[in-house]
């Protein structure tokens with residue numbers, strides 16, 4: 001029934017439009033084509049002015065509406081640089097946008113069709129061509145150069161005192177590995193990956209692996225004002241480590257190691273005060289569509305003082321102790337997982353059953 005009514009309505013609307021256009025055609029004949037055209041031109045010219053004003057007002061309103069949903073201040077130095085680059089790009093392109101739109105709409109209004117105006121033939125001007133090619137080219141080159149400098153900042157070799165943390169994406173959570181006391185991440189081999197006892201495929205024949213710590217609830221702890229270097233990888237498909245509060249992101253690609261380093265400058269506790277949000281957390285998002293559980297790939301970064309970090313680190317058990325064959329029985333985990341995939345409980349029997357390929 002409703003389909004029938006909608007069909008009738010559509011036919012009626014088209015009939016009305018057809019009749020109106022017919023009527024205006026007859027009116028044009030009666031009143032004279034030129035007079036009607038002149039009126040239409042004036043109306044269109046004024047409508048364009050209204051459209052320009054409404055458009056600018058709309059941009060202003062949207063900006064005001066979403067102001068409080070923007071990210072808080074950048075939580076690292078590189079992030080501040082990225083913010084200033086973003087602001088500068090927005091300013092430059094914003095000025096150009098406003099100037100060109102203003103000119104476009106003003107010309108439409110000012111030079112609307114008029115009886116006595118003749119067309120000015122202006123086919124070519126070398127000076128203008130050079131000007132509007134070189135000025136944008138120079139402006140763009142400057143913006144790109146600033147971008148490259150910032151990119152080099154985060155991808156260049158990290159300072160020697162940097163805390164090294166490995167971040168590995170998998171469908172669908174983040175595995176975070178710390179190098180332990182020897183400050184060196186042991187070798188990994190994808191053929192040794194075993195979801196129950198070796199989530200990262202650590203090669204137990206490499207002694208550097210025995211003190212490594214894996215946080216499977218996606219918690220990345222780091223020390224405020226101390227460089228942290230992320231060694232990024234993936235276990236399956238392409239993911240992307242997204243750190244919006246630090247204005248950073250880096251692809252996690254299977255088979256390729258990517259890196260990123262930065263110096264967090266605001267602790268999680270301070271950020272809670274700055275944002276006036278007691279539940280604030282720095283988030284690790286996955287910025288690459290990676291499958292049906294992509295939306296749930298959420299990790300957290302906890303920026304803390306050196307003392308807090310040391311205390312947390314001391315409470316962690318090495319992955320080897322809990323999961324490698326012949327290792328001592330695992331102690332109860334000191335920190336309960338808060339989300340993502342829980343660390344599998346390993347009993348002594350299953351430890352013996354681990355087969356190394």
Ligand SMILES: [Cu+2]
Nearest residue numbers: 286288290294
């Ligand atoms: Cu994803």
